[in-house]
Amino acid sequence: MNAGILHIATLVKKDVLLEIRQQYTFYGILLYVASTIFVLYLAMGAPEAAVWNGLFWMIQLFICVNAVAKSFLQESSGRMLYYYSIAGARDFIISKLVFNAVLMIIMSLTSLLLFRLLMNDPLEHPWKFTLTVCLGGCSFSLVFTFLAAIAARARQNAALIAILGFPLMIPQILLLMRISNTAFVDVIQGGYLQMSLLLTGLDILVIALSIILFPFLWKD
Amino acid sequence: MRWWKILTIVLLLYTFIAGLLITVPDVGNLQHTIRNAFFHIPMWLTQFVLVTISAVYSILYLSKPTMKNDIYAYSFSQTGILFGVLGLATGMIWANYTWGAAWSNDPKQLGVSIALLIYLAYFVLRNSITDIDKRARISAVYNIFAYFIYIPMIMILPRMVESLHPGGKGVEGNPGLNPDDMNAVMKYVSRPAYIGWILLGLWITTLRLRLAILAEKKSNSSFV
Numbered sequence: 189m190n191a192g193i194l195h196i197a198t199l200v201k202k203d204v205l206l207e208i209r210q211q212y213t214f215y216g217i218l219l220y221v222a223s224t225i226f227v228l229y230l231a232m233g234a235p236e237a238a239v240w241n242g243l244f245w246m247i248q249l250f251i252c253v254n255a256v257a258k259s260f261l262q263e264s265s266g267r268m269l270y271y272y273s274i275a276g277a278r279d280f281i282i283s284k285l286v287f288n289a290v291l292m293i294i295m296s297l298t299s300l301l302l303f304r305l306l307m308n309d310p311l312e313h314p315w316k317f318t319l320t321v322c323l324g325g326c327s328f329s330l331v332f333t334f335l336a337a338i339a340a341r342a343r344q345n346a347a348l349i350a351i352l353g354f355p356l357m358i359p360q361i362l363l364l365m366r367i368s369n370t371a372f373v374d375v376i377q378g379g380y381l382q383m384s385l386l387l388t389g390l391d392i393l394v395i396a397l398s399i400i401l402f403p404f405l406w407k408d
Numbered sequence: 409m410r411w412w413k414i415l416t417i418v419l420l421l422y423t424f425i426a427g428l429l430i431t432v433p434d435v436g437n438l439q440h441t442i443r444n445a446f447f448h449i450p451m452w453l454t455q456f457v458l459v460t461i462s463a464v465y466s467i468l469y470l471s472k473p474t475m476k477n478d479i480y481a482y483s484f485s486q487t488g489i490l491f492g493v494l495g496l497a498t499g500m501i502w503a504n505y506t507w508g509a510a511w512s513n514d515p516k517q518l519g520v521s522i523a524l525l526i527y528l529a530y531f532v533l534r535n536s537i538t539d540i541d542k543r544a545r546i547s548a549v550y551n552i553f554a555y556f557i558y559i560p561m562i563m564i565l566p567r568m569v570e571s572l573h574p575g576g577k578g579v580e581g582n583p584g585l586n587p588d589d590m591n592a593v594m595k596y597v598s599r600p601a602y603i604g605w606i607l608l609g610l611w612i613t614t615l616r617l618r619l620a621i622l623a624e625k626k627s628n629s630s631f632v
Contacts, residue, residue, distance in 0.1 A: 334553065338546060338550055348532070348533065351532055356554060356558075359560070393560065397557075
C-alpha cells in the first residue's frame with residue numbers, strides 16, 4: 189500500500205516537473221482560457237445570471253477537453269511500457285487522475301476570476317460558488333481523464349474525447365447548474381448539500397470505474 | 409423454430425388484438441391514446457434489457473477475450489438503439505397528442521437522447537479503430553464505463569426534475585410510470601406485451617448475430 193502511494197506520488201511529481209520544464213503546455217491552456225473568455229466577453233458583454241452560469245460551465249467543459257486531452261497523447265508507447273513495468277497501470281491512472289484534477293481546479297479558478305473580472309459579477313455567495321467550481325472542475329477532469337486514455341489508445345484526437353464525453357457529462361453538468369444556481373440568489377435554498385454529495389458520489393463512481401477498467405485498456 | 413419464437417408471435421398478436429380492442433380506463437386527457445402504453449413502454453424495457461446484456465457481454469469479453477463475446481456486445485447494443493429510436497418515435501407521436509408538442513424537454517426525453525448519443529459515440533469509437541482485437545477491447549471498456557454512468561443518471565435525474573410523465577419529482581416509486589393508472593384489464597395486456605416485445609428484441613438480435621458471425625467467418629477464410 190505504502191509502495192503504491194509512493195509510486196503515485198513519484199508519477200505525479202514527474203508530471204509536475206514535466207509541466208514546469210515544458211511550460212508551453214501549461215501557459216498554452218492558460219492562454220486558451222483567457223482568450224476564450226475574452227472573445228466571449230466581446231460577444232456577450234455582461235449577461236444576466238442564468239446565462240452567465242450556463243456559459244461558465246460550457247466554457248469549463250471545453251477547457252477541460254483541451255487541458256486533459258494532452259495528458260495521454262504526450263506519452264509515447266515506449267514510455268508507457270516503461271511506466272507500466274515500474275509502477276503498474278493502477279498507480280499510473282491514479283497519478284493521472286490526481287494531476288489532472290489539480291490542473292483543472294487551477295484552470296477553473298482562473299476562469300472564475302476572469303469571468304468575475306470581465307463579465308459582470310452576479311454572484312451573491314462567491315465562496316460557495318468557488319467551492320462548487322472546485323468540485324465541478326474535479327468532476328470534469330475525472331471523466332475526461334479516462335476518456336482521454338481511451339482516445340489515446342484509439343490513436344484519436346480531442347474531437348473523439350468530446351464525442352465520447354459530452355453525453356456522459358450531462359448528469360454532472362445538470363447537477364452543477366442546479367448547485368450553482370443557489371449561489372446566485374439571496375434566499376437560502378435547500379438541497380445544496382444533498383446535490384453536492386450526489387456529485388461526489390458520481391465522482392467516486394468514476395474513479396472506481398477508471399481504476400477497475402484502466403488495466404484492461406493498456407494491456408497489450 | 410424454437411418455442412420462444414412461437415411464444416413471441418403469440419404474445420405480440422395478443423398485444424395487438426387485445427391492446428386495440430379492450431375497454432380502457434379514462435385517465436386525464438389520454439382518451440384512447442392510453443393504448444400506446446402497450447407499445448411505447450415495452451420499447452424502453454426492451455432497450456434497457458438489450459443494453460444491459462450488451463454491457464454483460466463486454467464484461468465477459470474483458471475476462472475472456474473471444475470474438476464471440478465482442479460480436480454479442482456489439483449486436484445487442486445495436487438492437488438496443490433500434491428499440492430506443494422506436495421508443496422515442498412512439499413517445500413523440502403520443503406526446504404530440506397529449507402534451508401538445510412532440511418535444512417538451514422532459515427529463516425522460518433527455519434521458520433517451522443521452523442514451524442515443526452514448527451508443528452512437530460507441531459505434532463511432534468502434535469504427536475508428538482498425539485493429540480487431542484492440543477495437544474489441546477498447547470498445548468493451550467504453551461500453552462498461554458508459555453503462556455504469558448511464559444507469560445512475562436515469563435513476564437520479566427523473567427523480568430530481570419535474571416531468572410530464574407519470575412519476576418523477578415528488579412522487580414515490582418508479583419514476584417512469586404510475587401503476588395505478590392501469591386497471592386490472594390493462595395489466596392483462598401490458599404484462600404479456602412487455603415479455604413479447606423483449607423476446608422480439610432478442611429474436612432480432614439473434615438474427616443479427618448469425619449474420620455477423622457468418623460475415624466474420626467469411627472474412628477470416630479469405631485470409632487463409
